[in-house]
Amino acid sequence: MKRLNNLSEDSLATLLIYSNLVINSKEKNIRPYTLKQWNTLVDRLINSSLRRPAAFFHTDEEDWARELYLSPAETYRLKQLLSNAGQLGIELDNLSNMGIGVTTRAEGNYPKRLKAILKKKSPPIIFYCGDINIANNKGVAIVGSRDVDSHGLVATHKIAQKCVLEGFSIISGGAKGVDTAAQNAALQSNGKAVAFIADSMIQRIKKKEIREKIISGDLLILSAVNPKSRFTIYSAMERNKYIYALSRYAIVISSDLNKGGTWTGATENIKNQWVPLFVRKEDNIPEGNKELLKIGAKPIDSMVYEDERISIKDWFDENAVSKNNHIEYEQLNLTSFENAIIREDG
Known part of the structure; x- marks a missing residue:
């Protein structure tokens, strides 16, 4: 099969089998693989003479x-999914014309961390719009x-600005409230921002201010779902x-207690110790913040981000504990399929 949009045959097979970019109208009951099914298939490939998806x-x-x-x-299911290569080429061209690229775990530009x-x-x-190399910056x-509330928004702006001034990119989910405030503060401070979104990338990049920041090379939009998908x-x-895995450090500005995406993400990170987690601690913080501090997060107060004498980078290093905080990126520049699909046992 010829390369499409500079993607390897491994990636094209991944897209045909795992993504919902193309659906065979004649076989409506044939569904793309789930993540669990894909990982099982990959394990079997690696341990067979086929070795990699390109073999299909x-x-x-x-x-x-x-x-x-x-x-x-x-x-039969695999055969039907792999038969949609022509339609996949059309879909990839359409995305490319809108400025949307695609990468997979088999590609060298897939975010290493x-x-x-x-x-x-x-x-x-992963679908992306912007300079995907930003995803490998320290974030x-x-x-x-x-x-x-207003206190949380002020803290968001000050923290994001200070991080940018010390060379960090800001990573968020691109949602309203804290996410958008952090992203805007980073961009207004001439920094870089990454938004890992859960809604339609196509609709998001239609916004003039978003397009301008993407074109200038300051904003990267990422998504793991079809760019046409709704939230x-x-x-x-x-x-x-x-969001957590892309980052070196994570800061929760405000969280509900026992509900909501912020609470779920923060508690999942505490459980898995992906990255050091800091939670805003000051007067009148939400109950979720207080509980996160009780179960393992570390506090960050206004002195850290308001005192110009304090380097937030040095403060992070002194207060952070995480098994994943010092990953050597040079060891992760893996392009062969066997290494690109990392197994659970490392």
Whole structure:
């Protein structure tokens, strides 16, 4: 199969099998693979003579069934999914014309930290608009509730500005409230921002101010869902882990207690110790902040981000504890399929 949009055959097979960019109208019951199903297929590929998804384009269904221990129904499913290459080319061209690119875990430009920390939980496919290399910058995640009070917004702006001035990119989910405030503060301070969104990328990049920042090279939009997709709670919850994994440090500005995406993402990060987590501590903070501080997050108060004599980078280093905080990026520049799909056991 010829390369499409500079993607490898491994990536094209991934898109055909795992994504919902193309759906076979004649076979409406044939659904793309789930993440669990895809990871199982990858494990079987690696441990077979096929080795990698590109092999699907150079072998037949008898080889697949024999080498991957597939049932007739699963073999037929794979054959139907892989038959949509022509339509996939059209869809990729349409996205490219809108400025939207695609990468997969098999590509060298896939965000390195995301793959290294989440391993099999990292999204097999990422859509992006902007300079994807920004995703490999040292970043600070700033997250929080949509309904944040004025004190929280002021803190968001000051923290984001200070981080940018010390060379960090700001990473958020692009939602209203804290996320948007952090992103805007970073861009207004001539910094870089990454928004890992859970809604339609196509609709988002239609906004003039968003397009301008993307074109200038300051803003990167990422998504693990079809760029045409609408917002779903499931997608929002899934992308929370991606925001944390892309970052060196994470800061919660405001969180509800026992509910909401901010609370879920923060508690998931505490459980998995992806990155050091700091929570705003000052008068009249939400109950969620107080509880996060009780269960493992570390406090960050106004002195840290208001006192010009304090380097926030040095403060992070002195107060951060995380098993993933000092990953050597040079070791993660992996392009071969066997290394690009990192197994659960590392």
